[in-house]
Amino acid sequence: MTYANVIVDISVEKLDKSFQYRIPEELKENIEVGVQVDIPFGSRTLTGYVIELTDEAEFDVEKIRPLIGIHKGSVPMESQLIALAGWMRKHYGSTMNQALKAVLPIRRQTKHVEHRKICLLLSVEEARQKLALFEAKHYTAKARLLRELIAQPELDYTLVTNKLNISVATIRGMQQQEILSVETIRQYRNPVAHLNQQGYHLMLNEDQQRVADMVIADMDAGRMETYLLKGVTGSGKTEVYMELIAHVLEKGRQAIMLIPEIALTYQTVMRFYNRFGDRVSIMNSRLSMGERYDQFERAKAGDIDIMIGPRSALFAPFPNLGLIIIDEEHETSYKSETAPRYHAREVAIERARMSHASVVLGSATPSIDSYYQAKLGNYRLLELNQRVKEQALPSCEIVDMRKELREGNRSILSERLQELMEERLEKQEQIMLFLNRRGVSGFISCRACGYVLKCPHCDVSLSQHAGGRMICHYCGYEEPVPEVCPSCGSKYLGGFKAGTQKIEMLVQKRFPKAKVLRMDFDTTRTKDSYEKILQTFANHEADILIGTQMIVKGHDFANVTLVGVLAADMSLHVPDFHASERTFQLLTQAVGRAGRGEKAGQAIIQTYDPDHFAIQTAQEQNYESFYAQEIAYRNMLLYPPVWNLLVVHCAGEDYEIVAEASEKLALRLQQEIATQGGRTLLVGPADAAISRINDVFRKVIYMKSAGYEMLVGLKDDLELYLKEESIFDKVTVQFDFNPTSGF
Ligand code: ADP
Ligand code: ZN
Ligand code: ZN
Numbered sequence: 001m002t003y004a005n006v007i008v009d010i011s012v013e014k015l016d017k018s019f020q021y022r023i024p025e026e027l028k029e030n031i032e033v034g035v036q037v038d039i040p041f042g043s044r045t046l047t048g049y050v051i052e053l054t055d056e057a058e059f060d061v062e063k064i065r066p067l068i069g070i071h072k073g074s075v076p077m078e079s080q081l082i083a084l085a086g087w088m089r090k091h092y093g094s095t096m097n098q099a100l101k102a103v104l105p106i107r108r109q110t111k112h113v114e115h116r117k118i119c120l121l122l123s124v125e126e127a128r129q130k131l132a133l134f135e136a137k138h139y140t141a142k143a144r145l146l147r148e149l150i151a152q153p154e155l156d157y158t159l160v161t162n163k164l165n166i167s168v169a170t171i172r173g174m175q176q177q178e179i180l181s182v183e184t185i186r187q188y189r190n191p192v193a194h195l196n197q198q199g200y201h202l203m204l205n206e207d208q209q210r211v212a213d214m215v216i217a218d219m220d221a222g223r224m225e226t227y228l229l230k231g232v233t234g235s236g237k238t239e240v241y242m243e244l245i246a247h248v249l250e251k252g253r254q255a256i257m258l259i260p261e262i263a264l265t266y267q268t269v270m271r272f273y274n275r276f277g278d279r280v281s282i283m284n285s286r287l288s289m290g291e292r293y294d295q296f297e298r299a300k301a302g303d304i305d306i307m308i309g310p311r312s313a314l315f316a317p318f319p320n321l322g323l324i325i326i327d328e329e330h331e332t333s334y335k336s337e338t339a340p341r342y343h344a345r346e347v348a349i350e351r352a353r354m355s356h357a358s359v360v361l362g363s364a365t366p367s368i369d370s371y372y373q374a375k376l377g378n379y380r381l382l383e384l385n386q387r388v389k390e391q392a393l394p395s396c397e398i399v400d401m402r403k404e405l406r407e408g409n410r411s412i413l414s415e416r417l418q419e420l421m422e423e424r425l426e427k428q429e430q431i432m433l434f435l436n437r438r439g440v441s442g443f444i445s446c447r448a449c450g451y452v453l454k455c456p457h458c459d460v461s462l463s464q465h466a467g468g469r470m471i472c473h474y475c476g477y478e479e480p481v482p483e484v485c486p487s488c489g490s491k492y493l494g495g496f497k498a499g500t501q502k503i504e505m506l507v508q509k510r511f512p513k514a515k516v517l518r519m520d521f522d523t524t525r526t527k528d529s530y531e532k533i534l535q536t537f538a539n540h541e542a543d544i545l546i547g548t549q550m551i552v553k554g555h556d557f558a559n560v561t562l563v564g565v566l567a568a569d570m571s572l573h574v575p576d577f578h579a580s581e582r583t584f585q586l587l588t589q590a591v592g593r594a595g596r597g598e599k600a601g602q603a604i605i606q607t608y609d610p611d612h613f614a615i616q617t618a619q620e621q622n623y624e625s626f627y628a629q630e631i632a633y634r635n636m637l638l639y640p641p642v643w644n645l646l647v648v649h650c651a652g653e654d655y656e657i658v659a660e661a662s663e664k665l666a667l668r669l670q671q672e673i674a675t676q677g678g679r680t681l682l683v684g685p686a687d688a689a690i691s692r693i694n695d696v697f698r699k700v701i702y703m704k705s706a707g708y709e710m711l712v713g714l715k716d717d718l719e720l721y722l723k724e725e726s727i728f729d730k731v732t733v734q735f736d737f738n739p740t741s742g743f
Helices: 077-092 096-103 124-136 140-151 157-162 168-176 206-220 237-250 266-279 289-301 311-315 344-355 368-376 401-406 415-426 500-510 529-538 579-592 613-620 623-637 655-676 708-724 726-730
Strands: 003-007 019-022 036-041 044-054 114-120 154-156 180-186 226-231 254-258 280-282 306-309 321-326 358-363 380-384 395-400 430-435 444-446 463-465 469-471 478-480 493-495 516-519 544-547 560-566 602-607 644-652 680-693 696-705 732-737
Touching (some): 003 036, 019 036, 044 077, 044 096, 077 096, 077 344, 077 732, 096 311, 114 140, 114 157, 140 168, 157 168, 168 180, 206 380, 226 237, 226 368, 237 254, 237 266, 237 321, 254 311, 266 280, 266 306, 306 311, 311 344, 321 344, 344 358, 368 623, 395 401, 395 415, 395 613, 401 602, 415 560, 430 500, 500 516, 500 544, 516 529, 560 579, 579 602, 579 623, 602 613, 613 623, 644 655, 644 708, 655 680, 655 696, 680 708, 696 708, 708 732
Parallel strands (some): 226 358, 226 380, 254 306, 254 321, 321 358, 395 602, 430 544
Antiparallel strands (some): 003 019, 003 044, 036 044, 114 154, 114 180, 444 493, 463 469, 469 478, 644 696, 644 732
16 A cells, blocks of 8 residues: 555544555555554644555645654554554445544533533423414414424524524423423533442352353453353343453453443443442433543543443443453344444454453343354353342243134233233232334234335335324324225225334223333433333332333333233334344343242233244243254355345435446446355345335345455445446445344
């Protein structure tokens, strides 16, 4: 490579300002992405970081000056993170800027003292009703503000008073009506400062100690490996993590723990805080950009040793990182849905390699990918098969809903479930009803001709909401439910499955004395409402909690002895090769919610597909059996993790151009595959599963190959090809390696 692109200021805002320098011959071997270099800058000498190596001159070759040399001194943290971004760019396909943006924190804009925002307190349904009222009464200012809040439930206060021209009196009035609240955001540097440390920790039991000792022995011997800790819920994985973290801290190193945002509850945070005090920092999406930046600064400065948070916490700039833990490693939220479409698991392993750290992946239901790696011997498998508190796993029954219908029960609750619910309510025990709504949710179709109501812009089915409206979840398009089928004119239009609201109504009607709580997208919109609902239920202020997948994630309610899974097979019909895996995981987690206290638990799985292996093995809570059948299927169809999959997305506003561009890409790929000589299969181009979002057309090309590197080679070749022809200027091309959903 002839030239190096260098950034002088490490901040996302300045990324587009890179400067190009010639690499002197004698330095060529030592310059790589991430290396800190001295550069001539006007008449001064500055220090910068190499972010890209290239043979392409960005301006007049004569005017490109040579680098002075590699900067002397210790290698700063930034070098490693930039090198990691370089690896991500290469491994997943994206621009270097996109990769750097994923890795570097965004600098705080201004140091405002206090910041106020306006939050909608009503559900969207309620807000719409209010809006109609305001409009009818010609309360135009109130209506204007409410419309904005429906579109975006949190608004900046000054934006509302200035841009929307809403008076303070109007805001106050709506505050008194409890339509909205005004909240002040404190600019706290330390998100856990308000907690009180108690400072105690448990003694590990024999099983936990055995697992911890194995990892510690490896660490002390300088063997840094990747471990897969497979442990049933309640087996004490979190205590093991804390033990390992403590060990790493003793050695003067730092640790990162990734945990899905939804599982990052107050209880979890407290456990870590109790043990490690304010050496811990927490990242979550509720922190502002500035606060996130502060957390990264604290990590760099050595103010903290432990960073807990979702995917992005992986890039905490710890100077001497010793351990990365990924809890619930099977969660799909660890895969980025924007370029670079990286998987946190893989990036964690690469970052650990760079800083000579260990990686621990934990789950009760490991991803097929990770278990496969463990079987191959690439990860070391550790197991915890007993619950700490010696509770038995709940007993679980399958109810065939087809049979139920044949026997004349048209209710969404089977006879068996109703019977058990009655019994629990009498005993004052609690019940959770889990509605599996992954993928298809509340769509409406015609029973006469099968026509499904779809969004005219996105080609996905519209979802039915209360108040007779149909809404598109991709673009927000709305229309009323039609009286008759637009296709055949039949009156028999209806939803196949009820939503949580409908179930709440039905349950309340069937058990009028029971107190029912509902947790779903609508009831968890305002800040802290999620925690509030969980707390209310934990305090036994309600008997039944109804919810979507939100309720199945790692909450322990000692008094819950019955879990009902409604429509267990819904997630099996999503067009995605992970459908069985996701269904098994969801069901296992849901069933695991029962009997976490002294009393034994029971679970009912209602399904229209009782013989499906994912449902059968979930009932038996038999991971091994599920894995064996699932991996056989992946083997047969050469799906990941057996082979690797690369999806090339091609999108644009002009259908003809998208079609032509994707044909060209496919042709080029065919040629390249032929020259590679390895075994790679190509499918497409085809319309994407959702072929149209917001009037942007999307085509996809799929490639399956035994070797990941082969696919990286194809991606590299396409990246060059994209610069060659002008048609590609009118389309967006993105790469997705081994996608975790939406295939
Ligand atoms: P997991 O993360 O595998 O679901 P946890 O670490 O949350 O399991 O442990 C489950 C419960 O058991 C928690 O309430 C925890 O406090 C308790 N626990 C874990 N390890 C021990 C131990 N060694 N002694 C006593 N209680 C423990
Ligand atoms: Zn019809
Ligand atoms: Zn739409």
